[in-house]
Amino acid sequence: MKMTGLSRLTETLRWRTTDRRCCMPMVFGYAANAAGISLKDALTQTDALVSSQIIAQRLFGYDAVHVYGGSVTEVESFGVPLVFPETDYPYIDPDYKPVNEDALADQPLPDPTRHGRMPYLLKSVKTLRQEIGRQVPVVAVVTGPVTVGAQIVGLETMLMGFVEQPERSRRYLEKISLLSRNLALAMVDAGAHVIMIMDPVSSQSIMPPEVFRRFSLPLLQNIFRSCREAGVLACCLTITGKVDGFFPLYPDIGADIVTLDYEVDPAQAFHRLPNLVIQGNIRPLDFVEGHPDDIKKECKNLLHLAESRPGYILAAGCELPLNSKQANVEAMIGST
Amino acid sequence: MKDFGSEVPMVNTDELAIAIAKGENIEAVALAQKLLDLGLDLETMVEAGPTKALESLSNKCNTDEFCLLEILLAGRAMMDVMEQVVSRHADFSAMVEAQNRPSFVLGTIKGDMHDLGKNVVAMMLKLEGYHVIDLGKDVEPAKFIQVAVKEQASFIGVSSLITTTIPAIKQVRALATQAGLDHIKVLAGGAVLRQAEPHHLNVDFVAQNVFHLLRYLRGECGEKP
Ligand code: B12
Numbered sequence: 001m002k003m004t005g006l007s008r009l010t011e012t013l014r015w016r017t018t019d020r021r022c023c024m025p026m027v028f029g030y031a032a033n034a035a036g037i038s039l040k041d042a043l044t045q046t047d048a049l050v051s052s053q054i055i056a057q058r059l060f061g062y063d064a065v066h067v068y069g070g071s072v073t074e075v076e077s078f079g080v081p082l083v084f085p086e087t088d089y090p091y092i093d094p095d096y097k098p099v100n101e102d103a104l105a106d107q108p109l110p111d112p113t114r115h116g117r118m119p120y121l122l123k124s125v126k127t128l129r130q131e132i133g134r135q136v137p138v139v140a141v142v143t144g145p146v147t148v149g150a151q152i153v154g155l156e157t158m159l160m161g162f163v164e165q166p167e168r169s170r171r172y173l174e175k176i177s178l179l180s181r182n183l184a185l186a187m188v189d190a191g192a193h194v195i196m197i198m199d200p201v202s203s204q205s206i207m208p209p210e211v212f213r214r215f216s217l218p219l220l221q222n223i224f225r226s227c228r229e230a231g232v233l234a235c236c237l238t239i240t241g242k243v244d245g246f247f248p249l250y251p252d253i254g255a256d257i258v259t260l261d262y263e264v265d266p267a268q269a270f271h272r273l274p275n276l277v278i279q280g281n282i283r284p285l286d287f288v289e290g291h292p293d294d295i296k297k298e299c300k301n302l303l304h305l306a307e308s309r310p311g312y313i314l315a316a317g318c319e320l321p322l323n324s325k326q327a328n329v330e331a332m333i334g335s336t
Numbered sequence: 337m338k339d340f341g342s343e344v345p346m347v348n349t350d351e352l353a354i355a356i357a358k359g360e361n362i363e364a365v366a367l368a369q370k371l372l373d374l375g376l377d378l379e380t381m382v383e384a385g386p387t388k389a390l391e392s393l394s395n396k397c398n399t400d401e402f403c404l405l406e407i408l409l410a411g412r413a414m415m416d417v418m419e420q421v422v423s424r425h426a427d428f429s430a431m432v433e434a435q436n437r438p439s440f441v442l443g444t445i446k447g448d449m450h451d452l453g454k455n456v457v458a459m460m461l462k463l464e465g466y467h468v469i470d471l472g473k474d475v476e477p478a479k480f481i482q483v484a485v486k487e488q489a490s491f492i493g494v495s496s497l498i499t500t501t502i503p504a505i506k507q508v509r510a511l512a513t514q515a516g517l518d519h520i521k522v523l524a525g526g527a528v529l530r531q532a533e534p535h536h537l538n539v540d541f542v543a544q545n546v547f548h549l550l551r552y553l554r555g556e557c558g559e560k561p
Contacts, residue, residue, distance in 0.1 A: 088500060091449050094474070155452060159405045163359075205527075206404045241527070262531070285531035288499050321499040 004135040005063030006193070012277060013234055013256055015310045021303060021336040023314040024279060025329070026196075026238070026259075028068040028141070029089060030320045031056035034329075039322070040086050043069055044117065049124045050131065057136060060333050064194070065132065067124045067187070068141040069117050071198065074148045074179055077116035078107065088322070098154040101161060105172040110179055112186040122190045129191030137233065140192035142184045144199025144239075145177035145219045152176075155201065162211055169215065177219040181226050188230045194257075195227045196236040203241040212246055217253065224254030236279070240318045247272045261317035266305055270312075278309075280317035282332065287316070287324035292331035299335035349376070349384035352417075356389035359409020361416045368421040378425050386414045390463065394547040404452065407546075411459050418463075437464070438490035441483050443471030444526075445494050445501045445508075453526050453546075454495040460546045464553070477507040481515050490519075493549075494539070495526040505529070506538040525549060 001019070003011070008022040027034075032042035035055035041048035053065040070089040076082050081093040099107075112118040121140070128138045149172060150158045161169040184195045201207075202216040224235040236257040239246075244264055250273055260269055260280035269278055282298050283290075299314060306312035314336055320329065352371060355364040364385070371381050393410055396402045440461055444451050451473040458470045469487055471479060480492050492512065494505055509522045524534075525543040534542050541557075543549035551557050 088447065094449065155404075156408060159408060162405070163409065204403060208403055208405065211405060283531055285499060285528060288502065289532060289536050323500055323502075 005057075006133075006135055006137050008063050009137050009193070009313075010233070012310060012313060015277075017310050021306075021312070021314050023062045023333055023336045024064040024137075024139070025062055025315045025332065026066060026319045027053075027056055027060075027062065028066055028319050029070075029322050030324055030329075031066075033322055034059060034326065038086065039088065040084055043084070043090065044120070046120050046123045046127060049120075050127045053124075053128060054132060057132070060329055062333055064137045064139050065128050066139045066141060066196075067121055067128065067192070068198075069121050071143050071147060071200070072151065073117055073121065074110075074143050074176070074183065075151045077110035077112075077118055077179070078104075078148075078152060080152060092151060098157060099152060101153050101157070101165075101168050101172050104149075104152055105168075105175050107175075109175065109182075112179075112183040118183060118186075122186055125187055125190040125192050129193075133191060133193070137193035138191060139194040139196050139236070140184070140187035140190075141196045141198050142180055142187065142223070144197050144202055144216065145173050145180045145223075146216045147199050147201040148176045148180065149173050150201045155206070159207065162207075162215055166214070173215060173219060177222060180219070181223045184223055184227050185230050188227055188232045193233040194236055195224075195232055195234075196238055197223060197255075198238045200238075200240045203239050204243055204245045205241040209245040209249070213249055217249055221252070221254050228254065234277075238317070244268065244272075250276060257313065259315065259317045264317070266302060270305065270309055275311075277311040277313060278306075279313035279315050282314075282316040284316045284318045284321055287328045287332075288321050290328060292327045295328045295331040296335055299332055303335065349381070349388075352381070352385035353388040353392065356386055356413045356417065357392050357410055359406065359413050361409075361413040364413040365416050365420050368417045372421065372425060378422065382422060386417055386463070389414065390460075394550070404456070407456055411456070414463060415459070437466045439467040439469060439487045440491045440493060441469045441471065441480055441487060441489045442493040443475035443480060443495065444473035445496045446474055446476050446504045447501045448496045448498055448526075449473050450495070450497040450526065453497070454493075457493060457495065457525065457546050457549065460550060464550060477504050477511055480508055481511045481517065484512070484517060484520055485515060490521065491553075492520055492522045494522065494524045494529075496524070496529055497527045499528050502532075502537065509538040509540075523549065523552070 003019045008018045011018050012022045029039050032039045032052040035052040037048050037052045042052045057065050072082055072090050081096055082090040083093050084090045125138055125140050227235055234256040237255040238259040240261045242263045257277040257279050262281050262283040266281055286294050352367045355367055442458055444454050458468050461468045484492050494508055512520050522539045523541045524537050524539045530544055541552055
């Protein structure tokens, strides 16, 4: 019998085989483009986000819908000014002057139910859960505390602070991680099946494993632990770029699923992470510049490699690019 | 390389290179000063300290073992040695000028606000002696050309980390050709561009990272630029 996206994910999490391979590309803003809805609307209005996610999921038939407001959702709630282009993600106003680390630690904590666009994202999770949540898992994306911190104080300042004033860094990051945790818990409460922490700054191309262990790891562990206690179906960690230096730490993070970007060798990852469900690692740019045959070939290789591994989800390890070609997305689903 | 360990009993030049590569700026400045005080000549100090540290980072980078934090720390230590020690003994900018390297117009393309990688590239190119004109971020394709003409540049470097900028990147070469700048090399880099072949982006070279760029500029990547 044909399984639903939700049952495919559930069985994959139990390391059981499914009717076809579970396929959960990170379709965020691309859903709006595919559905012919303005990206700006989808990032600011519940109806537009919900419709774009449902239309795109029905169009392609992959196994999840996502609620994502851009990586600046949390910083916006801290009062950082944003620019909203019509056809791209919002970004921090270039005139914004990063705040001092101590000032950040003393700032009041934003409330997910009241500040910025967080309430609208929570409402979107709730609506998606009601409308298709019985068949398709709802994945809510929360930005990792270190990525939020980097945006508020400036990445270079934050990194130098890790070396020069570790205690101060820890103080403001713990503060931010309370927001991340509260947002994640509110998402679970609104009906999210999966909490995906997107933490691109905690990447090996930015920080060495030792710094990851001291700063990012404890914060991620705390958030995932709370989500688990709140009864979430699965926790997922997304760090783009190279991460193999972090593999010895990955089993202790508390995630059920880890996504891997194209720079990581999947065979090695399968071997070194025997108990984690792995999601990845099609080359994101191929969805834009490549031909469906390239995508099919990549998927075939990945599926072959994962043949005897039920704990594998087909996708790219990064967001599906906004300007992906429809035929390439179809080629990915068609390969499962 | 000459071993100064025996001539200079208290410090040897390897320690300086290691301190720089590890990003220990205060120690690096002290070691560099001590070497000069002990009679080592300036050029040898620069060769054995900052230059050697850069090479060791480059090697590390080939095996993918380096990261932004390490580059920032090493870059700061290198700059501190140059500014606080070398420039006191010689005019650093004159040293750089004397090498008479070509001009390099650099920027992050229109629509993209990522500039950390580009800043690393600017810093390294300056240390290599290039005259770098940094246009910042969110730069119109035509602006690269205008400035390249004005500065008689030999290279245009375009940085981008997001896929939506690709059409703008493709314009740079086309505009350069229209302006009669066929001799200028258009080079690209940044996390997303790294996945692309030069012909996809209509550029002459795509760098995997800053050291790959330096090797290309030194003619170590096959063809000479
Ligand atoms: C830091 C960061 C930011 C910071 C940027 C701060 C700044 N001042 O630059 C902030 C928070 C502002 C930011 C914003 C956004 N970001 Co961002 N960001 C990153 C992150 C974590 C690291 C990038 C970085 O600095 N790397 C370190 C530097 C040293 O590496 P590099 O740039 O590749 O540079 C090296 C080489 O490539 C080379 N190089 C670089 N430039 C050049 C140029 C030339 C000529 C040459 C030869 C070589 C060269 O030299 C460097 C040293 O070796 C990456 C994820 C990651 N882990 O890579 C995401 C990432 C690039 N961001 C991403 C996105 C989507 C965004 C946003 C759109 C956010 C959003 N979704 O809401 C906005 C962009 C808005 C805009 N229009 O620009 C995506 C891109 C996905 C895609 N496929 O397009 C990434 C991959 C993360 C992700 N998957 O979510 N981001």
